[in-house]
Amino acid sequence: MGKLDGYKVDLKGMATDTVSYQWQADNDFFSAVQGQEIKQGLLDVALRVKRTSGAYELEFQLKGEVEVTCDRCLEPMSQPIDAQCTLRVRMGDEYADDGDVVTIPEREGVINVAWNIYEFAALQIPLRHVHPDCPSLTSQEEKESDPRWEALRELVNVK
Numbered sequence: 001m002g003k004l005d006g007y008k009v010d011l012k013g014m015a016t017d018t019v020s021y022q023w024q025a026d027n028d029f030f031s032a033v034q035g036q037e038i039k040q041g042l043l044d045v046a047l048r049v050k051r052t053s054g055a056y057e058l059e060f061q062l063k064g065e066v067e068v069t070c071d072r073c074l075e076p077m078s079q080p081i082d083a084q085c086t087l088r089v090r091m092g093d094e095y096a097d098d099g100d101v102v103t104i105p106e107r108e109g110v111i112n113v114a115w116n117i118y119e120f121a122a123l124q125i126p127l128r129h130v131h132p133d134c135p136s137l138t139s140q141e142e143k144e145s146d147p148r149w150e151a152l153r154e155l156v157n158v159k
């Protein structure tokens, strides 16, 4: 059994028109997924699968925190995640992903949503992510304002 086998959703075998799943995506999850941007985190993931005529709507709810790298000092920083995302799935002959709809082979009827969960989380990370009190930001600002402080000090000394 692979580490991410628990994220398989059996669509073909749905006994009712709505099925719910719940996972906790932790550090083991993120290391198994091997994504570029998020290496660690802790997310509560809830999934509601709704079967409609010929398709399935997968509604994900992600809540928690992930660890990303600060753009500025390259140290880890925590990024809160609170998102709702929908994935549409339908059955077909072969696996296909056209962005809006994922097609899975009907003979299997199962989709592993581990990577989708990862992608939904990664989409929530702002393009520019910097610690609110990033140490490299502070030290750079101090350096930049040094000459002005020098001038001010001189003024004070003159008086």
Ligand SMILES: [Zn+2]
Residues within 6 Å of the ligand: 070, 071, 072, 073, 074, 075, 130, 131, 133, 134, 135, 136
């Ligand atoms: Zn930083």
